[in-house]
Amino acid sequence: MSAGIPSASRTLPVDAVAQATRQAQRDGIFAGLSSALVSAIVGSKFFRLNRNATILCGVATGIVSGYQFTQGFLATNIARLHAEKARLDKLAAEQDAPEVF
DSSP: OOSSGGGGGSSSSSHHHHHHHHHHHHHHHHHHHHHHHHHHHHHHOOOOOOOOHHHHHHHHHHHHHHHHHHHHHHHHHHHHHHHHHHHHHHHHHHHHHHOOO
């Protein structure tokens, strides 16, 4: 089993899975950076953390939330690919079936 790619996605085209993974990484990075910024602001303003604690809080929150969001986006993208593949397979099966009148 290759790392990072769910076993169910092995039936999907490699380029589609790679594109879905890349999109999930991009969205996860954006979500992680956004949450790091919010965490640093909340830590410094509301919890009155010092500079080093605020930076540590922002970095840790950004890494963890970025990873979690990336995993969620990847699962969603893979599910979307499976749904599209099932739709195309069904359409192909309907076109190949002989028409009976």
